[in-house]
Amino acid sequence: MIDRLTAALARSRAQYTEIRVERTWSSAVSFRGRRLESATASDDQGGFVRALHEGHGWGTASFTSLDQLEAMVGRAGELSRAVRLERPIRLADVPPQRAEATLDLDGDVRGIPLVEKKRLLETYNGAMLAVSDRVVDTLASYRDEVSEYWYVNSEGTVLHELRPEVTLSGTAVARRDGTIEKGLESIGLRRGWNSVQDKAAGFRTAAQRAVQLLDAPMVKGGTYPVVLDPELAGVFIHEAFGHLSEADFVYENPQARAMMTLGRRFGKPVLTAGDNGAAPGLRGTLPFDDEGMPTGDTVLIREGILVGRLHSRETAAAMGERPTGNARAISFRHPPIVRMTNTYIANGRGSFEDLIKDIALGVYACSAFGGQTLLENFSFTAAYGHMIRDGHVAEMVKDVVLAGNLFQTLDRIDHIAGDFRWNQMGGGCGKGGQYPLPVTEGAPHVRIEEALIGGDVPE
Amino acid sequence: MIDQLLGLARRADGGADALWRRVERTAVTFEWDRLKAAGATEEAGVNLRVRHRGRVGVAGSTAVAGADGQALLERALASAELGEEIELAFPPRSPLPRVPTHFDRAAEASLEQLIGIGRGLLGRLTRDGCQVNVAIERERSETRVANTAGAAGSYRATAVAVSADVWRIAGDDVLVIGDAFEGSDLPSDAVLDELVRSITSRLDHALEVVAPPEGALPVVFTPAGLSAVLLPITQGLSGKAVVQGISPLGNRVGEQVFDPAFSLTDDACRPGRTASRPIDDECVPSRVLRLVERGVVQRFIYDLETAARAKTESTGHGQRGIFGKPVPGYTNVVLGDRDKVLGENPRELGGGLLRDIADGLLVDELIGVGQGNVIGGSFSHPVALAYRIQKGEITGRVKDAAVAGNVYELLKRIGGFGSDARWTGARCAPSLLLEGVSVARR
Numbered sequence A: 001m002i003d004r005l006t007a008a009l010a011r012s013r014a015q016y017t018e019i020r021v022e023r024t025w026s027s028a029v030s031f032r033g034r035r036l037e038s039a040t041a042s043d044d045q046g047g048f049v050r051a052l053h054e055g056h057g058w059g060t061a062s063f064t065s066l067d068q069l070e071a072m073v074g075r076a077g078e079l080s081r082a083v084r085l086e087r088p089i090r091l092a093d094v095p096p097q098r099a100e101a102t103l104d105l106d107g108d109v110r111g112i113p114l115v116e117k118k119r120l121l122e123t124y125n126g127a128m129l130a131v132s133d134r135v136v137d138t139l140a141s142y143r144d145e146v147s148e149y150w151y152v153n154s155e156g157t158v159l160h161e162l163r164p165e166v167t168l169s170g171t172a173v174a175r176r177d178g179t180i181e182k183g184l185e186s187i188g189l190r191r192g193w194n195s196v197q198d199k200a201a202g203f204r205t206a207a208q209r210a211v212q213l214l215d216a217p218m219v220k221g222g223t224y225p226v227v228l229d230p231e232l233a234g235v236f237i238h239e240a241f242g243h244l245s246e247a248d249f250v251y252e253n254p255q256a257r258a259m260m261t262l263g264r265r266f267g268k269p270v271l272t273a274g275d276n277g278a279a280p281g282l283r284g285t286l287p288f289d290d291e292g293m294p295t296g297d298t299v300l301i302r303e304g305i306l307v308g309r310l311h312s313r314e315t316a317a318a319m320g321e322r323p324t325g326n327a328r329a330i331s332f333r334h335p336p337i338v339r340m341t342n343t344y345i346a347n348g349r350g351s352f353e354d355l356i357k358d359i360a361l362g363v364y365a366c367s368a369f370g371g372q373t374l375l376e377n378f379s380f381t382a383a384y385g386h387m388i389r390d391g392h393v394a395e396m397v398k399d400v401v402l403a404g405n406l407f408q409t410l411d412r413i414d415h416i417a418g419d420f421r422w423n424q425m426g427g428g429c430g431k432g433g434q435y436p437l438p439v440t441e442g443a444p445h446v447r448i449e450e451a452l453i454g455g456d457v458p459e
Numbered sequence B: 001m002i003d004q005l006l007g008l009a010r011r012a013d014g015g016a017d018a019l020w021r022r023v024e025r026t027a028v029t030f031e032w033d034r035l036k037a038a039g040a041t042e043e044a045g046v047n048l049r050v051r052h053r054g055r056v057g058v059a060g061s062t063a064v065a066g067a068d069g070q071a072l073l074e075r076a077l078a079s080a081e082l083g084e085e086i087e088l089a090f091p092p093r094s095p096l097p098r099v100p101t102h103f104d105r106a107a108e109a110s111l112e113q114l115i116g117i118g119r120g121l122l123g124r125l126t127r128d129g130c131q132v133n134v135a136i137e138r139e140r141s142e143t144r145v146a147n148t149a150g151a152a153g154s155y156r157a158t159a160v161a162v163s164a165d166v167w168r169i170a171g172d173d174v175l176v177i178g179d180a181f182e183g184s185d186l187p188s189d190a191v192l193d194e195l196v197r198s199i200t201s202r203l204d205h206a207l208e209v210v211a212p213p214e215g216a217l218p219v220v221f222t223p224a225g226l227s228a229v230l231l232p233i234t235q236g237l238s239g240k241a242v243v244q245g246i247s248p249l250g251n252r253v254g255e256q257v258f259d260p261a262f263s264l265t266d267d268a269c270r271p272g273r274t275a276s277r278p279i280d281d282e283c284v285p286s287r288v289l290r291l292v293e294r295g296v297v298q299r300f301i302y303d304l305e306t307a308a309r310a311k312t313e314s315t316g317h318g319q320r321g322i323f324g325k326p327v328p329g330y331t332n333v334v335l336g337d338r339d340k341v342l343g344e345n346p347r348e349l350g351g352g353l354l355r356d357i358a359d360g361l362l363v364d365e366l367i368g369v370g371q372g373n374v375i376g377g378s379f380s381h382p383v384a385l386a387y388r389i390q391k392g393e394i395t396g397r398v399k400d401a402a403v404a405g406n407v408y409e410l411l412k413r414i415g416g417f418g419s420d421a422r423w424t425g426a427r428c429a430p431s432l433l434l435e436g437v438s439v440a441r442r
Helices: A002-010 A066-081 A114-129 A200-214 A230-245 A254-259 A313-319 A352-356 A406-411 B002-011 B066-082 B111-125 B189-206 B227-236 B239-244 B304-310
Strands: A016-032 A035-052 A058-063 A098-102 A135-153 A158-176 A179-189 A222-228 A273-276 A297-302 A342-345 A361-374 A377-389 A392-397 A401-405 A413-416 A421-423 A429-431 A434-437 A440-443 A446-453 B016-031 B034-052 B055-061 B130-147 B152-170 B173-183 B215-221 B264-267 B288-293 B333-335 B359-366 B378-390 B393-398 B401-406 B414-417 B422-424 B427-429 B432-441
Touching (some): A002 A066, A002 A135, A016 A066, A016 A114, A035 B066, A058 A066, A114 A135, A114 A158, A114 A200, A114 B066, A135 A200, A179 A200, A179 A377, A200 A377, A222 A352, A230 A273, A230 A297, A230 A406, A230 A440, A254 B152, A377 B378, A401 A406, A401 A446, A401 B378, A406 A413, B002 B066, B034 B066, B034 B111, B111 B130, B111 B152, B111 B189, B173 B189, B173 B422, B189 B393, B239 B304
Parallel strands (some): A035 B055, A222 A361, B215 B359
Antiparallel strands (some): A016 A035, A016 A135, A035 A058, A222 A446, A361 A377, A377 A401, A413 A446, B016 B130, B215 B432, B264 B288, B264 B333, B378 B393, B401 B432
């Protein structure tokens, strides 16, 4: 394959050309209630070419028929020439990379019969259903893949990788009369079959939570001191801050550049955050990004000050900064764009108890059903929460929606505990029509001195 | 190709169906005020479903060269072996409606023409202190579906998508106002004029920021801002939710659930819309389906499998990709009077509904729609783009406000429909005035 790709590259007349080819074997099983919803195995393959002629824009071509490889290299070149630019596109220098990388397959999922995968998930689904009669519906899903990946570019980079991925998720729906609540747990790993054994406990937790929520009152809307658990804090830093640190948002927009000037204070000195595509064993981890740039740890906020951002080769060159290995594509169907990998809030000091001990009335918001940011505004739906009363965790509450302004909220983070953990959740990140991109988030418990909790709106 | 595959699939004793689709896309992207990239996509794949010993299995592949048909069938049979028994019957051949899906002008548009549309928009949207992103995409596709019961259908389709966003960042205030056109044919000059006008008028009204109101107030949801209101209803009208027993509408067919002015239709035959097609992805002919008529719940949408589970017939809403099994999905959802579709007054923000409002809100976009427990009908969202209405007029943009309510309560009494009905993606709706929506400041 590599010989074929380098031969095709040699025929390109563009100043810069890159080719990615992927072949992905995947299987998926899902249960809905007691019923198997589907069990399928799939085979997907295709390629992507990106070409750049001097003084022109990007030309790209994606295709599923590899017979078309040479023609598509030509097509990408033609499309590039059709786009004339006054200011040329430059790419930051990256030394040519050559690597043959097989990530730890940890029990190659391709060798496991579909029936075994069904059996495993049936057990986990059964664990949810067994929790209570109140659990009226479940959705349990298993998905795995192994992707063989080839990348070459006209600067001499040649990569060949084998990338595994496996995800499990469980949603339990509990019902009593007209009240319907749900609990959700998931896990996503860049590993294989061995790593998804003995995971029934998480599924049970999801079902137990759905049942508990039936008795939980709706949180009373208002402003409170809010403590985020590591899962929600991770989602928060990814959604509310991470996307703003992606340089494709700022590099050619003078007002956005002014807003995101390095050296600007974004938080109190307790806050340090970053993105680490090289952290071992995580879902967002890969040795190289989809431009052949090695991944690494990029600090974005150090002690409250903006010190870095995430780059592709193009955005780095445009801003005179160093590329960070964050140009990623979800598949051969898409061009690489600036994305996060494993985004984190760094460890602070002290325990969870230290964070809540002087809160008379507050909210402990846990886990996430979802989150959306529209630049400076965000909204996150916690999976559940607890009131904090007189320094202690009190009754469970539901419908905890955290909404606010990013700048104000980051600045109100006043205490970060020393209990950091990576959240190995499933799901993924969406941007520019590319979803789901495997990412991970990590954080310790984080306290926001004052935040708006929506939900029950006063009459 | 799929006819050969179905020939092989006669090994499955309960029959089979298959979908083959080839898609070719050309896209041009203008980023931050300049043309930046052009791209092409060519993709083809096949999805096969078999029923064997009463059990259903599926398999899909993009790696299908002639000889791989056998391997695909083996995978589908392996999938069926694990499946549960379903009384799924593949429909026989039946006449198909004539639905125009392919427009030569769109199919033959050159790259230069697409770039020209983008340049035109960019030129008209550029203004000081703002940055513009524009994307134009043209798709040509071919679809063939067939089954072993003798039903089959093939069609070619074109689709064009044009979107533009204007960004204005002033200090820490980020304002993004966009609009998009989607259709089977190239947009006319009048449509592009309308897109420019829609963006600039909302931008002009947004420059001044005013304090949000508070309390239970009249709120006008624009055609784009309606998503949070309609999402629980469309989820509840899906046969999938009904079969699972989680739809609040599941046992309410024939009941007056909403205001008598509220009607909702799914129309798979509407000419010029990208979701239209003569046949669904499971060989069921397309039709116009009344979901809610004058506030009374009429029908749910079904694909073959959910219909089999509900012991009813498919409504022609099977949608399938290359991978995975078919699922029920809407085509073109039309709110209101389905014969009088487009509004006579698309030019006025709010479609004439603002006049009698003393103090209220016009909501164009909310944050977090689709999160949480949607199907129950309760929602609570911060506004992304909303305007304050005072004495019948827009007085400025509102930030830091949230709206909340329960759509089943709110839709019992509708304050009025605007005269500005338009398409937003695959939904056609006018502005909608709802009374007593909770508006909170923060």
